[in-house]
Amino acid sequence: MPQEPVAASIRVASSWNELLDLLYGGAWNPDLQRFRSPFVFHGSHNAEFALKTSLQRLGGDLRANERHLLRNFRKYAHRRATDGDSLWQWLALGQHHGLPTRLLDFTYSPLVALHFATRDPAHYQHDAAVWMVNHTVIQQFLPPPLQEALAAEGSEVLTTEHLQSVTETAGRTRLFDTSALAALEQLSDTPFLAFLEPPSLDERIVQQFALFGFVSNPEVQVDDWLSGHPGTFLKVVVPARLKWQIRDYLDQSNINERTLFPGLTGLAQWLGLYYQSPLHR
Template sequence: MRYQDPSTRSAGLPADAAVREPASASPNPIRVSSWAEIQDVLFADSWVPEIGRYRSRYAFRGLSDANYPLETTLMRLGGGYAQLERHLLRNFRKYAHRRVVERDSVWHWLSVAQHYGLPTRLLDWTYSPFAALHFATSNIDKFDRDGAIWGVNYIAAHRMAPELLRSRLEYEGANVFTVEMLSESVKTLAELDQLRDEPFTLFFEPPSIDDRIVNQFAFFSMSSDPTLAIDRWLADYPDIWMRIVIPAELKWEIRDKLDQSNVTERVFFPGLEGLTAWLTRHYSPRG
């Protein structure tokens, strides 16, 4: 799983498309003012009376800049990206070694391709609000601007999925799809796109490809329309999401407290890459 900084774009996008205010941004976003307040907001509505446990139903995504849209890497490719999607995936399957996937399905291949950085219609999310906080505050070059955490109720999102997919979740007694469940229900992206004229969004868990997927508590969202950013889709469903704005002046405190809690690159990116990223950031001077 890679949280690619949305400011990293190809030259194919217009210059004025680099950063836009999400169309779905609430007129009253939740702007926190303290470490304690952000904990309360992130874990609000997590009590599930049916089971007597605290189990949040939100998918979280942290952004270093509050103005970044929820665009996929495929969208950032620019040009006729929707038509290029099948070519990208076809050639990835052709040149990647087949041992990288446990099963030859489009959903397995998409998961692996996204994980290793191929532009896809998938978007990275996490079950962990602390992982989202990490990704909102890991880029110290962005500490002069507000960050944000998006939260989407994936159970509510799935209520708007086509009957074929809703019934599969009900049959499994699950809240989120697996690649196996999708493979047995929908064979291709074209078949997914044709399930219903009105676009919908799914959340699914990838295979545990490596420790990054596991440690980041990661899963993906996917739209039936590759040209529709999820924040645009969410604009029609204001009751199923929240957008928490993290003021720039609060980022250092959050960052230091996350580091003390061992919520760092060293954990989320096991190996020398994560270790060097953590050490570089940890020893960088403030200001």
């Protein structure tokens, strides 16, 4: 794996102002004459952490575990679920509620990603990181059926409907059929990274401006895929010494638990952190 391009894809922010410059860099779109960033973001409270999915952390036979998890989640959660019976809808719903899946949380908002990188004072001794992934460049590595599905609608990010349509054509799968996962993987001889914009399942999805990233081969980590494709990402390291400042600035900008996790639990968490003293963390 080439080391030089990977090293060039890592930047360390020395201040709040430099951090914002990095996160909002490249946002100008000359075709639209608007500031529309091509990046999506993932915040990690420890810069050393790999981008492992919850399914990968579970271990074992990932493909078999994934099928069992989705089948049983659907079986037990059916009466509480939203309309539709697409495997991809169930995958998104499961990820949203903490089911181990191949999906990794991303957001269109750099400030929301910063929140998740700095939200927990228990980890303020570690440098954090915000991963910036250029989803428009990522499209170039998608297999033709997915590229065609995006082009047909003038879309830049896949939906559950796109995935359902393509895997039905490729594998003749039924609406809920775990063989759709294999059908997706078989679209390409090499693993590919894709982004899925979920339905607006609840306020949390909307407030967090959320989407999911995933690799067609569930055994491949997102960071390993990115490192093998220079020019697709930038990893911005956030020094530990900046975390309290960032937390306070985000709080003042109304990016906190109260707004990102609507409800009493988010409100209670926000109040506890708002009144926490840095001297007693």
